[in-house]
Amino acid sequence: MLSIRNLKVSIKGKEILKGINLEVKAGEVHAIMGPNGTGKSTLAYVIAGREGYEVTEGEIIFKGRNILGLSAEERACEGLFLGFQYPVEIPGVSITNFLRTAINEQRKYKGLDPVPATEFLARMEEKKKLLELQEKLASRSVNEGFSGGEKKKNEIFQMAMLEPMLAILDETDSGLDIDALRIVASGVNKLRRPDNSTIVITHYQRLLEYIVPDVVHVLFDGRIVKSGGKELALLLEEKGYEWIRKES
Amino acid sequence: MEKDQNNILEEVTNSDYKYGFYTDIEMDTAPVGLCEDTVRFISAKKNEPEWMLEFRLKAYRHWLTLTEPTWAHLHHPPIQYQDIIFYAAPKRKKELKSLDEVDPELIETFNKLGISLDEQKKLSGVAVDAVIDSVSVKTTFSDTLSKYGVIFCSFSDAVQNHPDLVKQYMGSVVPSNDNFFAALNSAVFSDGSFCYIPKGVRCPVELSTYFRINAANTGQFERTLIVADEGAYVSYMEGCTAPMRDENQLHAAIVEIVAMKDAEVKYSTVQNWYPGNKKGEGGIYNFVTKRGICKGSHSKISWTQVETGSAITWKYPSVVLMGDNSVGEFYSVAVTNNFQQADTGSKMIHLGKNTKSTIISKGISAGQSNNSYRGLVKVIKRAENARNFSQCDSLLLGDKCGAHTYPYIKAENHTSIIEHEATTSKISDDQLFYCKQRGISSESAIGLIVNGYAKEVLMHLPMEFAVEAQKLLAISLEGSVG
Numbered sequence A: 001m002l003s004i005r006n007l008k009v010s011i012k013g014k015e016i017l018k019g020i021n022l023e024v025k026a027g028e029v030h031a032i033m034g035p036n037g038t039g040k041s042t043l044a045y046v047i048a049g050r051e052g053y054e055v056t057e058g059e060i061i062f063k064g065r066n067i068l069g070l071s072a073e074e075r076a077c078e079g080l081f082l083g084f085q086y087p088v089e090i091p092g093v094s095i096t097n098f099l100r101t102a103i104n105e106q107r108k109y110k111g112l113d114p115v116p117a118t119e120f121l122a123r124m125e126e127k128k129k130l131l132e133l134q135e136k137l138a139s140r141s142v143n144e145g146f147s148g149g150e151k152k153k154n155e156i157f158q159m160a161m162l163e164p165m166l167a168i169l170d171e172t173d174s175g176l177d178i179d180a181l182r183i184v185a186s187g188v189n190k191l192r193r194p195d196n197s198t199i200v201i202t203h204y205q206r207l208l209e210y211i212v213p214d215v216v217h218v219l220f221d222g223r224i225v226k227s228g229g230k231e232l233a234l235l236l237e238e239k240g241y242e243w244i245r246k247e248s
Numbered sequence B: 001m002e003k004d005q006n007n008i009l010e011e012v013t014n015s016d017y018k019y020g021f022y023t024d025i026e027m028d029t030a031p032v033g034l035c036e037d038t039v040r041f042i043s044a045k046k047n048e049p050e051w052m053l054e055f056r057l058k059a060y061r062h063w064l065t066l067t068e069p070t071w072a073h074l075h076h077p078p079i080q081y082q083d084i085i086f087y088a089a090p091k092r093k094k095e096l097k098s099l100d101e102v103d104p105e106l107i108e109t110f111n112k113l114g115i116s117l118d119e120q121k122k123l124s125g126v127a128v129d130a131v132i133d134s135v136s137v138k139t140t141f142s143d144t145l146s147k148y149g150v151i152f153c154s155f156s157d158a159v160q161n162h163p164d165l166v167k168q169y170m171g172s173v174v175p176s177n178d179n180f181f182a183a184l185n186s187a188v189f190s191d192g193s194f195c196y197i198p199k200g201v202r203c204p205v206e207l208s209t210y211f212r213i214n215a216a217n218t219g220q221f222e223r224t225l226i227v228a229d230e231g232a233y234v235s236y237m238e239g240c241t242a243p244m245r246d247e248n249q250l251h252a253a254i255v256e257i258v259a260m261k262d263a264e265v266k267y268s269t270v271q272n273w274y275p276g277n278k279k280g281e282g283g284i285y286n287f288v289t290k291r292g293i294c295k296g297s298h299s300k301i302s303w304t305q306v307e308t309g310s311a312i313t314w315k316y317p318s319v320v321l322m323g324d325n326s327v328g329e330f331y332s333v334a335v336t337n338n339f340q341q342a343d344t345g346s347k348m349i350h351l352g353k354n355t356k357s358t359i360i361s362k363g364i365s366a367g368q369s370n371n372s373y374r375g376l377v378k379v380i381k382r383a384e385n386a387r388n389f390s391q392c393d394s395l396l397l398g399d400k401c402g403a404h405t406y407p408y409i410k411a412e413n414h415t416s417i418i419e420h421e422a423t424t425s426k427i428s429d430d431q432l433f434y435c436k437q438r439g440i441s442s443e444s445a446i447g448l449i450v451n452g453y454a455k456e457v458l459m460h461l462p463m464e465f466a467v468e469a470q471k472l473l474a475i476s477l478e479g480s481v482g
């Protein structure tokens, strides 16, 4: 699904990612943990194709193809989804209109006709139920005036609607209350299929009790310094990052 | 009736209806420039009664004493009034055989707007053969109107057939000496629309210039008069979303609205005149005087406008709130791109007690354009408990464009409440990336964000206009972000 080889990335001349290697297979869930400011979001943005980052070395292979030359929207249309750490407000644009536009643009990319209105609305209903969303949320403007938790839920709702091949969820658990966390996690689990993959970026082992990862990575100062099974997350929770610092 | 039908037929079948006048006059043109004889010539050509000629001459003589206003935030080379032909008989444009002969860029725009093939042909001057439908639509339309006693015709027809109404109301809202461009229009106006809704009648259909009998292009000096008698209601739509090209660079229109007691007039405009090319060459200069008067108590006038075209827009749709408890509204989206300039806004003049006005203005500037809001809220001494709320927002795309706000407030009554809010924002990279990450291209993302920004205004447009206006906004800003 995704393989990143020796990826080095700078922002304004300062190197942030210093040679990342990562291999995610279809059907797998990977977790990335690590202290603040080590480059987790940067990695997510670079995979998603955000401008303003200088890739100085390495490659990102998605579905067998180097995507570094593709624009953000092309990558999205290829099946890449990013759940934002800080979702953006778009005043006056309803979630319904936003998602319909997104789905139709993705369909256009694939040479398909726009989604019929009834089919679209049925899908909205189905996914709203999956995430136990309030009825009126979809008619509100994208993220405008949403609480922190509502914003995160809305990210997963969009993921459910867009059905990506690879979803990167950047701290989707931060700001969620216990019930919301359970709903979001069970949503993610229900959307899991043998042919799609998920990368969750998180600070909390708790999320990984709900979304059980196949592999846990520790990102430290722009490098993945340790990878292991889900027990690694427990160990981190117990010992903190000092322990890794000493080891690496 | 039969004459009308013939005109309809002619309009629909005639490939250059867009550029022609309503009657089949001989091919002749007024001499270049403007003098008293030009005014007499126009009046004679239109077979006008003496009083109409007098009105024109008085306006002309006053115009001579005026100079062009210079207070607007607009820059253009001086207009050479003596080089303009103020009256020209219709030019026969070469008839095109098929859409293949039309500028592909124009066709692309039509397609994006979702304009039907037949409509495309009409707009671009290709001969259309299917007329049956249009004729029956037209007939049903005028049948309906006459049943209700609604008068809806060209201004010239009104001068001939309803002289008393015209005499009574023409110039009563925008006097011929109101301003430089109003005086010019009053002297040389070519044609326009006239609309009268009798007492207590709720006009059952949206009146649009598209359906106007004799709806041929009224040239560069258009004049519209709408009168809603006591308790009447009408929604009137002007313009169309399709790009309008015109050989005439200078346009100076007048729109007058009169609302009697308990009457309501909703006036919606989509203005998409040719804005000039990407280098800022060519394009229409649009100097418009639009004003309504809420004459009776509890009357209401709303202006809603979407301005995307013209090289220069100078336009301040206003409401004089004379009747007690009357209401004035102004909702505007003005887009400027490339080298376009717009100086637009509204005036709300509170004369009556408990009068209320709302101004919502959304400016969107891109490229190297300049977009100014200019508004006046005036409350006179006797206008107790007047209220105004104004909100003027500017959205900037890129850093080479300009947005300016000039709100003027004159309140002479201390019981009035006047609120003014203004914001300036930009489309952020974060917003664009968020959209792109969902698979939405930059162009669509801008369209989406801009439409969201303008939503408060667009929702006041009649349904069929609103959908087209949304597409138009997106198209007008194409290529504005790299």
Ligand SMILES: Nc1ncnc2c1ncn2[C@@H]1O[C@H](COP(=O)(O)OP(=O)(O)OP(=O)(O)O)[C@@H](O)[C@H]1O
Pocket (backbone or CB within 6 Å): A011, A012, A016, A034, A035, A036, A037, A038, A039, A040, A041, A042, A043, A085
């Ligand atoms: N646009 C930018 N300009 C300058 N520095 C940046 C920019 N974006 C990120 N950085 C820097 O890059 C480093 C990595 O940031 P990043 O957001 O990827 O961290 P993170 O691991 O996601 O942290 P957190 O756990 O707090 O979310 C930080 O030092 C940050 O300040």
Ligand SMILES: [Mg+2]
Pocket (backbone or CB within 6 Å): A040, A041, A042, A085, A170
């Ligand atoms: Mg982060």
